[in-house]
Amino acid sequence: MDNFxxxxxxxxxxxxxxxxxxxxxxxxxxxxxxxxTYHRVxxxxxxxxxxxxxxxxxxxxxVVFEKIEPNPRxxxxxxxxxxxxxxxxxxxVALGGGSVIDGSKYIAATAFSGGxxxxxxxxxxxxxxxxxxxxxxxxxxxxxxxxSEVNAGGVLTNWETKEKSFSRSPYRIxxxxxxxxxxxxxxxxSITKDSCVDIFSHQIERYLADEDKSEFADRVTEGLILxxxxxxxxxxxxxxxxxTRGTLALCSIFSWQGLQALxxxxxxxxxxxxxxxxxxxxxxxxxxMGVVIPAYMxxxxxxxxxxxxxxxxxxxDVTAEDDLEAAKQLAPAVxxxxxxxxxxxxxxxxxxxxxxxxxxxxxxxxxxxxxxKDRISSIIPTxxxxxxxxxxxxx
Ligand SMILES: [Fe+2]
Numbered sequence: 001m002d003n004f005x006x007x008x009x010x011x012x013x014x015x016x017x018x019x020x021x022x023x024x025x026x027x028x029x030x031x032x033x034x035x036x037t038y039h040r041v042x043x044x045x046x047x048x049x050x051x052x053x054x055x056x057x058x059x060x061x062x063v064v065f066e067k068i069e070p071n072p073r074x075x076x077x078x079x080x081x082x083x084x085x086x087x088x089x090x091x092x093v094a095l096g097g098g099s100v101i102d103g104s105k106y107i108a109a110t111a112f113s114g115g116x117x118x119x120x121x122x123x124x125x126x127x128x129x130x131x132x133x134x135x136x137x138x139x140x141x142x143x144x145x146x147x148s149e150v151n152a153g154g155v156l157t158n159w160e161t162k163e164k165s166f167s168r169s170p171y172r173i174x175x176x177x178x179x180x181x182x183x184x185x186x187x188x189x190s191i192t193k194d195s196c197v198d199i200f201s202h203q204i205e206r207y208l209a210d211e212d213k214s215e216f217a218d219r220v221t222e223g224l225i226l227x228x229x230x231x232x233x234x235x236x237x238x239x240x241x242x243x244t245r246g247t248l249a250l251c252s253i254f255s256w257q258g259l260q261a262l263x264x265x266x267x268x269x270x271x272x273x274x275x276x277x278x279x280x281x282x283x284x285x286x287x288x289m290g291v292v293i294p295a296y297m298x299x300x301x302x303x304x305x306x307x308x309x310x311x312x313x314x315x316x317d318v319t320a321e322d323d324l325e326a327a328k329q330l331a332p333a334v335x336x337x338x339x340x341x342x343x344x345x346x347x348x349x350x351x352x353x354x355x356x357x358x359x360x361x362x363x364x365x366x367x368x369x370x371x372x373k374d375r376i377s378s379i380i381p382t383x384x385x386x387x388x389x390x391x392x393x394x395x
Contacts, residue, residue: 001214001263008257009170010139010150014179014249016242019140022051022093023058025176029136030091032061034084036104037095040066044142047186051095051140063087065107068096071157071164071278071285072103074118077110084111084135091136094174097143097195098285102154105172109134112171121156121165124366134171140178143187144245144252145195145286146202149177151257157279164279165367179253181245189239193343194286196232196248200225201274201289202256205267208297208307209379214263218310221260225315227251229337236341269377270296272368273387276360281352290338290345295393298331303380347395354392361387 013021026033033055037048048066055062065080084092084107094104106117109131119129139149148154152173157164187195207221228251234244254260270292277288301308301324308327312318316333320326338344347353361384369376374383 001216002265004262004265006258006262008150010174011176012150012179012253013176014246016180016182018178019050019180019183020054022054022138022140022178023056023060025178026055026060026091026093026138027058029138029175030060030089032063032087032089032091034063034065034080034087034089034092034107035095036065036068036080036092036107037100038066038068038070043186043188047142047183048095051093055093063089068100068103070097070099071282072099072106072155073159074106074116074156075159077103077106077117077156080107081111081117089135091138093138093140094149095140095142097141097191098146098148098155101137101139101141101148101174102156104137104139105134105148105154105169106156108137109169109172111135117156118158120167120169122167122367123163123165128167131169131171134169137172137174138176138178139174140180140183141249142183143191143195144184144248145198147253147256149174149179150253155285162279163363163367164275177253179246179249181242181249184245184249185240185242187239189236191284191286192235192239193232193341194284194290195252196228196235196286196341197290197293197338197343198286199228199248199252199255201270201286201293202252203228203260204293204311205270206261206264207311208304209266209268210264210307211304212306212310214261217261217264220262221255222311222314224251224255224260225311228255229315232341266379268296268380269364269368269382272364272376273390275367276356276363277352279363280356280360281350283350287345287350290343291347291350291394292390294331294335294338295390297334298393299386299390300380301327301330347391354395357388357391358384360391361385
């Protein structure tokens, strides 16, 4: 097992109806609230109004910012930072999915530390600026996907340069996350399905990355995958099932917060390979992961076959005794599972051809790899040509 440090600083407030406690919870952290959320589309409007009502009923002033888009754009986030500062807010309530919570993290920390949001993202050789602190964040997730409500990460898209990147900072970990299954049940089924695929992407990104370093982490991850498979089928059958909404919420949180990787901290760059799909085509992240995952699994099945085989046998009923044979059966098994929950996608099905594959792969190399060595990831070294081949398999 690798050495590690791990903690879980966010308070989880779980249960149907507990959004009603938002005002009292937020009062512990500030007086003037910056409420960040998506555009006020009809499906969200009643939830936004209820949220404002709970905050105002607790005597809080509320500044509403209803502008964050899926794949949040740095230009929009900078607008939010300016509004936060101009209006004298002192805390953020993030009402939305990972995009809103990620965007809120950049607002809370950049308003505190200065500069623009894009100054802080990882970008090739450039040393990202470092935060000096952040205003407190209370998160109300409407989507169970990345577990952004309990972690330090945040992804941002620069629409001008067509780049998507990330940063991590412990300053930005939300103080409280209100996990209310009634709120989560407002999510449309199509986004719920993409979110389930995203949860799976987080479970496998560490599992498939390492040697057999931590049986603890393997067993936790396998349990989470089996739980996800069960819950994914149930929520597709009945999107109003609050118990399953709760299960998915915990599944998303504990599939990416580190518990699933204690003792083996490596990653494979599947998320990096998806990022150009969001940056060039504005593809929703979970959908993009659904496109990339089977192709990646197929292309690299022979690199760490014992890891691929372990997951295939323990989570996907593969019985082949030979590791390489079992490893090769993982991608077909995952495709079959995605198809069973109406979530099997291809690039051509989304109207995307191969015209930008080389550019997309070079973007990934420039932002996250070592262009001189033509390599990203030290665990499974991946070249520009490898990434192009993966995009081709995803066609
Ligand atoms: Fe993700």
